[in-house]
Amino acid sequence: QKEVEQDPGPLSVPEGAIVSLNCTYSNSAFQYFMWYRQYSRKGPELLMYTYSSGNKEDGRFTAQVDKSSKYISLFIRDSQPSDSATYLCAMSEGDTGRRALTFGSGTRLQVQP
Amino acid sequence: GAGVSQSPSNKVTEKGKDVELRCDPISGHTALYWYRQSLGQGLEFLIYFQGNSAPDKSGLPSDRFSAERTGGSVSTLTIQRTQQEDSAVYLCASSLGGQFWTQHFGDGTRLSIL
Numbered sequence: 553q554k555e556v557e558q559d560p561g562p563l564s565v566p567e568g569a570i571v572s573l574n575c576t577y578s579n580s581a582f583q584y585f586m587w588y589r590q591y592s593r594k595g596p597e598l599l600m601y602t603y604s605s606g607n608k609e610d611g612r613f614t615a616q617v618d619k620s621s622k623y624i625s626l627f628i629r630d631s632q633p634s635d636s637a638t639y640l641c642a643m644s645e646g647d648t649g650r651r652a653l654t655f656g657s658g659t660r661l662q663v664q665p
Numbered sequence: 666g667a668g669v670s671q672s673p674s675n676k677v678t679e680k681g682k683d684v685e686l687r688c689d690p691i692s693g694h695t696a697l698y699w700y701r702q703s704l705g706q707g708l709e710f711l712i713y714f715q716g717n718s719a720p721d722k723s724g725l726p727s728d729r730f731s732a733e734r735t736g737g738s739v740s741t742l743t744i745q746r747t748q749q750e751d752s753a754v755y756l757c758a759s760s761l762g763g764q765f766w767t768q769h770f771g772d773g774t775r776l777s778i779l
Binding site for chain 1: 669696698700707708709710713715721723724756758763765766767768769770771772773775
């Protein structure tokens with residue numbers, strides 16, 4: 553079983569919808585949680601990062617971390633066709649462990665105009 | 666440019682050949698990471714360099730894989746005696762010092778082994 557599980561999708565929504573993307577994980581040592589967006593044939597682009605549990609908002613994006621459930625989410629409000637991409641969650645143990653990122657397999661999102 | 670630069674962008678080679686992939690990190694970023702992205706395995710960590718510290722090689726899949734970082738800047742990932750299962754996109758990322766939570770990625774080298 554992988555350390556980080558992510559539904560591969562594809563997820564198709566109409567423009568303006570609220571999108572919910574999720575990951576679950578098994579390693580309780582993960583302390584840092586990131587969301588990346590990746591367009592076709594491009595490198596991942598960091599959207600947001602969160603330390604430990606809690607919520608963080610940046611414009612149309614909200615990240616949530618629930619360490620007790622080992623579950624993280626990314627919400628996209630007022631989705632746009634330009635949001636169509638693959639979304640990757642990533643996690644790190646941080647300074648007390650392994651700094652390199654462990655990624656989910658990615659969820660493909662398609663926002664229909 | 667201001668971003669992470671990788672070359673070549675595409676590489677096709679025959680099984681058994683050696684390949685070298687190059688990464689030029691963002692200026693001033695002392696941490697550099699290599700990852701591999703393949704259809705079956707997703708994005709996997711390979712190796713991590715931080716300043717003058719010994720690199721974290723724990724993700725290298727076999728001794729055919731090696732990497733070096735010269736002068737604390739440019740890095741080269743070498744794959745010897747390539748196998749078909751080495752076909753993947755090899756991604757490099759860099760970050761400021763210990764800020765591993767803000768890794769900036771290049772667009773990768775797409776490696777195809779015939």
